[in-house]
Amino acid sequence: xxxxPNPAHLRRAIALAVENVKAGNGGPFAAVIVRDxxxxxxxxxxxxxTNDPTAHGEIxxxxxxxxxLDSFSLLGCEIYTSCEPCPMCLAAIYWARLSAIYYGSxxxxxxxxxxxxxxxxxxxxxxxxxxGIPSTQLLQAEAWEAFATWQATSAKVEY
Numbered sequence: 001x002x003x004x005p006n007p008a009h010l011r012r013a014i015a016l017a018v019e020n021v022k023a024g025n026g027g028p029f030a031a032v033i034v035r036d037x038x039x040x041x042x043x044x045x046x047x048x049x050t051n052d053p054t055a056h057g058e059i060x061x062x063x064x065x066x067x068x069l070d071s072f073s074l075l076g077c078e079i080y081t082s083c084e085p086c087p088m089c090l091a092a093i094y095w096a097r098l099s100a101i102y103y104g105s106x107x108x109x110x111x112x113x114x115x116x117x118x119x120x121x122x123x124x125x126x127x128x129x130x131x132g133i134p135s136t137q138l139l140q141a142e143a144w145e146a147f148a149t150w151q152a153t154s155a156k157v158e159y
Contacts (some may be wrong), residue, residue, distance in 0.1 A: 001035055001099075005078075005102045010032075010082075011084045013030050013031050013057075013080045014082045014104050015030075015148065016032070016044050017029055017030040018019055019044070019137070020044040020046075022131075025049050027047060027048070027057075028113075029082055030043065030061075030081070031058060032061065032067075033061050033077050033079050034078050035076055035078075036073070041061050041067075042061055043058070043061030043062070043063070050142055057082065058092065058093065059092055060086050061081075063078075072096070075097040078100040079101055079105045081102070082104050083103060084106045086120070087117060087120045087121060114143075117123070
């Protein structure tokens with residue numbers, strides 16, 4: 001069960017986002033990951049400085065927390081993020097099994113300054129063949145070999 005929200009952690013995420021912009025390190029997004037009331041990791045957006053479109057504040061914080069905790073699961077941790085997570089970050093939060101999300105600004109606030117995710121949400125609702133980027137399945141039977149190998153191995157770590 002998540003801890004009650006602590007505004008101090010969200011203030012830290014907001015401060016990191018502001019510092020990130022002032023330092024010229026990337027966009028106005030940052031996140032703090034907390035477990036049992038203690039900060040485990042932080043992250044700030046570095047998309048433009050690293051040329052990595054996945055380097056959002058939440059993703060960086062998740063990577064740092066997983067490294068700090070030596071685990072791919074962040075179950076029992078909460079994320080405090082300066083802005084409501086974009087679709088990619090929201091998916092990563094679910095994959096990491098974070099227990100709660102606390103955010104400052106929302107999607108509409110982000111859109112006002114040019115970070116509009118509405119296009120992505122609209123694309124997700126479309127069937128794959130009707131999306132803006134063409135998507136075609138190839139070699140399905142051959143590709144199944146990876147899943148068959150996964151099913152057969154006793155060395156797998158389920159996630």
